[in-house]
Amino acid sequence: MNPQTTYLITLLIFLNSINLLAQKTFHIELRDSATHQFILSKQINAFVKSAKTNKFIFDNPNSSSDFEITLQNGLYDLTAIVESYKTLNQRVIITDTSSNRIVFYLSPNLNMLAEVVVKPKMKKFIRFEEDKLMVQVSDNPMLNTGDAFDALERTPGIMVTPDGSLSLKGKTNIIIWIDGKPTGLEGDNLAALLRSFPANSIERFEIISNPGAGYNANSGGGIINIITLKGKIIGNTYAFSTDVSKSENLNSNTSFRYNNRSKHSNLMCLVGFGTEKRETITSSDYLFDPEKHNRTKENLALNTNKKPSLLATYDNDLTDQLNINTRINISQSNAILGNNNNMLFTSNPNSYWNTISSKDASFLYQNYSLGSTYLLKEKTNRKVTMNLNYTKSNNENNTNFLENSSLNEQNKTLYSIINNNIKSNNWAYETKISLPFKKYGLNSGLSFNNQNIESNGKYNLQNPLPIDKIFYTKTLGYTFEEQVNAAFIEVSKKWKKLNLIGGMRYENTNTKSINSNGIKYFDTTYANVFPSLRANVDFNAVALDLSYSMKITRPNYTDLDPNIEYTDSYSQKEGNPFLKPTFDNKFEIGLFIKDYPLFTYTLSEEKNATFIVANAKNGQIRNNFENINKVSIQNIFCVLPIPFQIITSPKKFFQDLKNDKINKSNTNYLALFYNYNKSTIQSNYQNLSNLPLSVYGAMLNVDVKKIFTLSGHYIYSPGGNRYFQTIDKFQKLDITLSKYFLAKKLQVKIYSRDIFNTLEQNTFLDYTTVQLKSYNKTETQRFGISVLYNIGKFAFQNKDKQNININDVNGKGNFNNGVQ
Structure with a gap:
C-alpha cells in the first residue's frame, strides 16, 4: 500500500x-x-x-x-x-x-x-432537577392527604423540631413560597397558613437547599416552593374534597377547586375551610442553681382553630411572546388556646402555683401578585420576567390569665390581661433577564423589597383584683422597617459533560427600629456581596453536583420584638431588638443516579447565629434571643428508591433502567431514606460538639392486585442532640389505603397517622444558669377518611378527525435549549 x-x-x-x-x-x-x-x-x-x-x-x-x-x-x-x-x-x-x-x-x-x-401518569416520587429537589405530591396518597404542613412533615429530608418548626438539613430559617411567590411569613403565622392549605391541591414541592445568586440572599435556610395544581384539560373542571379525622378530637378540612382553561388562559380558584382541635401535654423539670428554686411543671394545652382560605391564580398568553399572571391568596385563622399549668416547688412540697390562661388569636393573611414573562425572540428561551408582590398580615392576640398560688402557707390570686397586635406590610418587585447563547448563558436581575412591621403590646399584669373592665397599665409600641435593594448576575458555561454556573449578588440594606417611647434601637445601612458557584458533571446515568453559596439571615421581627410573651409569673419570653444578622457559608455535594438524590452532604458555617437562650434569676426564667459566636452544621441525606419491579421482573427493570424508564409508569416502589445532622456550637455560654441526630425512614407505595393502593411512611430516630437540646428516641408510622371509583373521578382514602401513638418528644436543655428536662406529647394519632371527586366538562368538543400532512406544517412552539 x-x-x-x-x-x-x-x-x-x-x-x-x-x-x-x-x-x-x-x-x-x-x-x-x-x-x-x-x-x-x-x-x-x-x-x-x-x-x-x-x-x-x-x-x-x-x-x-x-x-x-x-x-x-x-x-x-x-x-x-x-x-x-x-x-x-x-x-x-x-x-x-x-x-x-x-x-x-x-x-x-x-x-x-x-x-x-x-x-394519570406516575412521575418520579423524588428527583433532582437543576438546583432543586422535586418531590411529587399529587401522585402520592401519603402526601396528598391532610394539609400542606402534614405533607411537608412526611417529606423525606424535612423534620419537625420539638417546638413545632420545620427543619431542612438542620436549619429552621426556611423560606416558603407558593407558586414562586414568597409568603413573607414565619413561625406560628407560617404554620397557620400551611395548616389552611389542602394537600390535595398541591402538585409538588421544589426544595432548594443551597440557592444561588438569583435568589434572595436572606435564604440561608433554604427555600421550599409549593407548586399548586393547575388545569390540564381545555374547558371547565371541578374538584370537591373533604377530609375528616378523629382521635381525641374531631378535625375536618373541606375544599372546592375550579379550573377553566382555554386556548391562551388558565384560571384556578380554590376555596377551603377547616376546623382543627389538638391537645398537647407537657411535663417539665426546672433545675436551678441554687437548688431551692427547682420545680416541676405540668401543662395541658387545647388549641381549637377555624381556617377559611382562598387562592386564585390566572395566566394569560396575550401573544406568542407575552404572558401575564396574577395571584390572590387570602387565609384566616381564628384560634382559641387554653392552658392549664400546674407548678410544684421541689424545696417546698406544700407550695404550688396554678395558672389558667385563655387566648383568642386571630390571624388574617393577604397576598396579591402580578407578573409577566416576555420572550425577547420567539422560539427561543431569551426572556424578561417581571413580578410585583404585595403581602399584608394582621395578627391579634387577647389573653387572660388567672394565677392561684400557695407559697409558704400564703394563698394568692392574680389576674392579668395582654393584648398583642402585629401588622405587617411587604412590597417586593423583581425583574430577571435570561439570555441563553450558543456557548454560554447569562442571567441577571434587579429586586426591591420594602417591609414595615408595627407591633403594639398592652399589658395589665399580676393585678390582685379581678379585671371587670378592660384597661391596661403598660403599653409598648415597636416599629421595624427594612428596605433591601439587590442586583445579581449569573454566567453559565458548558464543556462537554461539565456545566458551571457562577454568580454574584449585591444587596444594600437599610434597617430602622424604634419604640413608642422614642428609643431608637438602630438606624443603619450596610452593603454585602454574596458569591455562589455550582458545578455539575453529568455521566449520563450518574451526575455529581457541587455548590457553594454565601448567605445572610437577617433577624425576623419575632426575634427583634421587645414585647413580651407571658406564660406565668415565673416564665416570660421577649425579643432582642439589638440582634445582628447571621452570615452563612454553605457547601454542598450531591450524587445522583437517573436524577434520584442518592446522597447529599452539606456543611454550613454560621457566624452570629440567632438562638433562644434561657436565663434564670431568683427562680424566674427569661427566654431571650441572642447571637451565638459560631455554629457549624453538618448534614447527610440519602435516598434509596427500590422499585418493586426489580424483584418481580428484574430483566425488564434493567432494560427500563437503560432506557430511563424507571418509575415513570410503575407506581410500586419503596424509598428508604436517612437524615444525619450534627451541630457544633461556640458561644459565650459553652462550647458544644453535639452527638449527631439521625433519622431513618421509609416510604412505601404499592398497588395491591390493582384493587387499592397501600401507602406507608415510617420514621425512627435513636435520639441525639440539636444545638442545646438532647432528644430521646422517637418513631412514627402512617398508613393510607386509597381506591378510585367511577372511572377515576372519585378517590377515597382511609388513613391513620401515628398509628401506634408513639410520637413524643423527650428533651433536655442545658444552659449556664438553668437546666430543663421536658416531655411533650401532642395529639398526633388520627384516624380519618378523605374523599376527592373530580368533575370534568369540556367546553370545546369536535370529534371530526383530520388528516395532517407532515410536509404541511405551520404550528408554533417554544424551544428551550439554553441554560437550564
Whole structure:
C-alpha cells in the first residue's frame, strides 16, 4: 500500500473518530405550553431530519412525550404531531455547549379537540432537577392527604423540631413560597397558613437547599416552593374534597377547586375551610442553681382553630411572546388556646402555683401578585420576567390569665390581661433577564423589597383584683422597617459533560427600629456581596453536583420584638431588638443516579447565629434571643428508591433502567431514606460538639392486585442532640389505603397517622444558669377518611378527525435549549 493511500485511510479513520466524538445523546421532552406538564396523548408522531440534507434522522410514528436521540453538531428540523395540539415544527441548532435536555412546548388546538379520557401518569416520587429537589405530591396518597404542613412533615429530608418548626438539613430559617411567590411569613403565622392549605391541591414541592445568586440572599435556610395544581384539560373542571379525622378530637378540612382553561388562559380558584382541635401535654423539670428554686411543671394545652382560605391564580398568553399572571391568596385563622399549668416547688412540697390562661388569636393573611414573562425572540428561551408582590398580615392576640398560688402557707390570686397586635406590610418587585447563547448563558436581575412591621403590646399584669373592665397599665409600641435593594448576575458555561454556573449578588440594606417611647434601637445601612458557584458533571446515568453559596439571615421581627410573651409569673419570653444578622457559608455535594438524590452532604458555617437562650434569676426564667459566636452544621441525606419491579421482573427493570424508564409508569416502589445532622456550637455560654441526630425512614407505595393502593411512611430516630437540646428516641408510622371509583373521578382514602401513638418528644436543655428536662406529647394519632371527586366538562368538543400532512406544517412552539 503506497504512502498516499495509507495517509488517506488514516485521515478518513481520524475524521470518522472526530465525527463519532462530536455525537451526543439528547433527551427530548414534549410538554403542554400552558401547564408545562408532559403531554399524555397516546397519538404522538415525532420526526427529526437534517436541515442540510433533508434526510430523516429520527422517524417514529409511535413516540412518547419524552425520548432520546443521538445527534451531531448542526441544524435539524423537528416535527411533532400530537392529537388535539397544534403541529410543531422547530429548527434546532446543536453545538458543543448545547444542553442535553431539550424541551418543546406545544399549544392546544381548539379546533381539533376531541373528548378524551386522561389517564394519570406516575412521575418520579423524588428527583433532582437543576438546583432543586422535586418531590411529587399529587401522585402520592401519603402526601396528598391532610394539609400542606402534614405533607411537608412526611417529606423525606424535612423534620419537625420539638417546638413545632420545620427543619431542612438542620436549619429552621426556611423560606416558603407558593407558586414562586414568597409568603413573607414565619413561625406560628407560617404554620397557620400551611395548616389552611389542602394537600390535595398541591402538585409538588421544589426544595432548594443551597440557592444561588438569583435568589434572595436572606435564604440561608433554604427555600421550599409549593407548586399548586393547575388545569390540564381545555374547558371547565371541578374538584370537591373533604377530609375528616378523629382521635381525641374531631378535625375536618373541606375544599372546592375550579379550573377553566382555554386556548391562551388558565384560571384556578380554590376555596377551603377547616376546623382543627389538638391537645398537647407537657411535663417539665426546672433545675436551678441554687437548688431551692427547682420545680416541676405540668401543662395541658387545647388549641381549637377555624381556617377559611382562598387562592386564585390566572395566566394569560396575550401573544406568542407575552404572558401575564396574577395571584390572590387570602387565609384566616381564628384560634382559641387554653392552658392549664400546674407548678410544684421541689424545696417546698406544700407550695404550688396554678395558672389558667385563655387566648383568642386571630390571624388574617393577604397576598396579591402580578407578573409577566416576555420572550425577547420567539422560539427561543431569551426572556424578561417581571413580578410585583404585595403581602399584608394582621395578627391579634387577647389573653387572660388567672394565677392561684400557695407559697409558704400564703394563698394568692392574680389576674392579668395582654393584648398583642402585629401588622405587617411587604412590597417586593423583581425583574430577571435570561439570555441563553450558543456557548454560554447569562442571567441577571434587579429586586426591591420594602417591609414595615408595627407591633403594639398592652399589658395589665399580676393585678390582685379581678379585671371587670378592660384597661391596661403598660403599653409598648415597636416599629421595624427594612428596605433591601439587590442586583445579581449569573454566567453559565458548558464543556462537554461539565456545566458551571457562577454568580454574584449585591444587596444594600437599610434597617430602622424604634419604640413608642422614642428609643431608637438602630438606624443603619450596610452593603454585602454574596458569591455562589455550582458545578455539575453529568455521566449520563450518574451526575455529581457541587455548590457553594454565601448567605445572610437577617433577624425576623419575632426575634427583634421587645414585647413580651407571658406564660406565668415565673416564665416570660421577649425579643432582642439589638440582634445582628447571621452570615452563612454553605457547601454542598450531591450524587445522583437517573436524577434520584442518592446522597447529599452539606456543611454550613454560621457566624452570629440567632438562638433562644434561657436565663434564670431568683427562680424566674427569661427566654431571650441572642447571637451565638459560631455554629457549624453538618448534614447527610440519602435516598434509596427500590422499585418493586426489580424483584418481580428484574430483566425488564434493567432494560427500563437503560432506557430511563424507571418509575415513570410503575407506581410500586419503596424509598428508604436517612437524615444525619450534627451541630457544633461556640458561644459565650459553652462550647458544644453535639452527638449527631439521625433519622431513618421509609416510604412505601404499592398497588395491591390493582384493587387499592397501600401507602406507608415510617420514621425512627435513636435520639441525639440539636444545638442545646438532647432528644430521646422517637418513631412514627402512617398508613393510607386509597381506591378510585367511577372511572377515576372519585378517590377515597382511609388513613391513620401515628398509628401506634408513639410520637413524643423527650428533651433536655442545658444552659449556664438553668437546666430543663421536658416531655411533650401532642395529639398526633388520627384516624380519618378523605374523599376527592373530580368533575370534568369540556367546553370545546369536535370529534371530526383530520388528516395532517407532515410536509404541511405551520404550528408554533417554544424551544428551550439554553441554560437550564
